[in-house]
Amino acid sequence: MMPLIHHGAFLIIRPALLYHINDVVQVAHPYYGAIVKRIVWGDNTTGFYLAGDSNASLSVEQMGCISSNQILGKVCWIINPK
Template identity: 40%
Template sequence: MKIKLFKISGESMHPTYFDGDYVVTWRSRLSKITIGDVVAIDHPSYGLIIKRVTELNANGSCFVAGDNPNSTPQSSFGLIDKNQVLGKVIYHSSPR
């Protein structure tokens, strides 16, 4: 089981999360990702990103997108392998 803390940078998940907010993620062998979950991803081109799962394949890979309509298009991220998912957001804190 792994618990990690991440700081949101940017506006791609606005209005759900804002620049400067913090999220805590959780990952274990038993946890399942579902459509609608927000996940932290180690993306080969974009680095560490926080996105919402929009589609899920039987093998655990998924497609993701930002909540903000002006976010990078979903097609730019491609199919996310389950091993790229660092964890599912389980807690959110905003300094505002």
């Protein structure tokens, strides 16, 4: 998630009732485990598609469709290392 989130950053994550495109969220992914990605498409009924900000990140297709109950919370605050 570079350049937004640096390696070792602290994140304050809070569950939300609704999630929106462009939200950075924590996801319990069935294959990749606990990951942080950005919502690039979808909504709370159809499911969400996510992508990383970095070019080296996984593609939307690799991550697949994510349901809202797999999203554990929205990143509210990022404290990057100085």
